[in-house]
Amino acid sequence: MGELRKLHIRKISRGTVKNILAANDIEPAPTRRGLAWAEFIERHTQTLWACDFFSKNVWTPLGMRRFYVLVFIHIGSRRVHVAGITDRANRDWMGQRARELVTYFRGRGQAELPTMVFRDRDVRFTRQFDAILKAAGVPM
Numbered sequence: 001m002g003e004l005r006k007l008h009i010r011k012i013s014r015g016t017v018k019n020i021l022a023a024n025d026i027e028p029a030p031t032r033r034g035l036a037w038a039e040f041i042e043r044h045t046q047t048l049w050a051c052d053f054f055s056k057n058v059w060t061p062l063g064m065r066r067f068y069v070l071v072f073i074h075i076g077s078r079r080v081h082v083a084g085i086t087d088r089a090n091r092d093w094m095g096q097r098a099r100e101l102v103t104y105f106r107g108r109g110q111a112e113l114p115t116m117v118f119r120d121r122d123v124r125f126t127r128q129f130d131a132i133l134k135a136a137g138v139p140m
Contacts (some may be wrong), residue, residue, distance in 0.1 A: 045076035047115040053124060064106065068124065070097055072117070089124040098132035105138060114138050 021028060041048065051072045058067050070083040081104065083097045105114065116139050119125055130140045 041075065044115055048075040048118070049073065049114045049116070050075060050118040051083070052120060053122060072101070091126045091128055092131040094124060094126045095132060098129045102132065102136040102138065105136075116140075 019030065045090050049072050053068050053069065053070055055066050057064055059065075065087045067085055067087050068089045069085050071090070072081040072083055073079070074081075081101075083095070083101055083104075086093050117133065119140065133140055
């Protein structure tokens, strides 16, 4: 879009987009071939997990503290696994959560092993966290 602004173009018509797609042999979105996101999720629903943090401010004897909760959700069953709660989600804490998660997945049996764990780019997800899961065969 930045390049279009340099040319003082503020808006592109649907017809222009259609012509550009056709000139490059790209089908419009409704008729594109290939695996759609919904189909991907449906095919892998039993082995997909997502993880994220949520935080909550809590009054403690030391005053107001922010606590972080690391949760995993199994996409197929919507079952939630709370991996841990801390006020310091640092490298060591995340590494320990990854090791415990590997143990959790292995304890659930072969049918429950994730084919993929989705997460966002939160800085709390350390390289160590990813490396431990990948080494155990849990793709991130």
